[in-house]
Amino acid sequence: MSWLVPALLMRGSLLLPMLLPVANVTFSVFAIDSYSHGYRFKNIVRQLTYSFATATTIILLQHRNALHYSRLAESVNPFNPVYQTTIDALTRSLMALGHSLDESKGIALAKIGQGISSQAAFLSAQDGFTFLGLVALCGIGFGIWQRQIR
Numbered sequence: 001m002s003w004l005v006p007a008l009l010m011r012g013s014l015l016l017p018m019l020l021p022v023a024n025v026t027f028s029v030f031a032i033d034s035y036s037h038g039y040r041f042k043n044i045v046r047q048l049t050y051s052f053a054t055a056t057t058i059i060l061l062q063h064r065n066a067l068h069y070s071r072l073a074e075s076v077n078p079f080n081p082v083y084q085t086t087i088d089a090l091t092r093s094l095m096a097l098g099h100s101l102d103e104s105k106g107i108a109l110a111k112i113g114q115g116i117s118s119q120a121a122f123l124s125a126q127d128g129f130t131f132l133g134l135v136a137l138c139g140i141g142f143g144i145w146q147r148q149i150r
Helices: 004-028 032-073 081-096 101-147
Strands: none
Touching (some): 004 101, 081 101
16 A cells, blocks of 8 residues: 555645645635635535546546456457466366366456456556546646746
């Protein structure tokens, strides 16, 4: 889990420099009496942004997971020598543990499918973090531009 710490620190350090200038520019146009209305409006926009970001992330992860799964599953066929070697080694190992030949082949195939699913999920999460990094870079540029408005 230590690999997650840098990503969380980057996320936390990104929000403060972006939000302060944007909030300052946003609320500077309101009179003191209108501040509560502006604050409510900001909260509505924030909730809409969170909903949009969550939906976008879910769609991106599902799409990338399906793409990576189909790409990885293309190599699982009887004509691939690596697949043949892997399935034979797994079948032999399972037979040594006391499973029958048919049972060993089924378990070995299930293990390979499980590995493909895990790898596809990992690759789609990696794509998601790449996308998040690009969005963060755009946000940094926007935050710097907002600071130059005043």
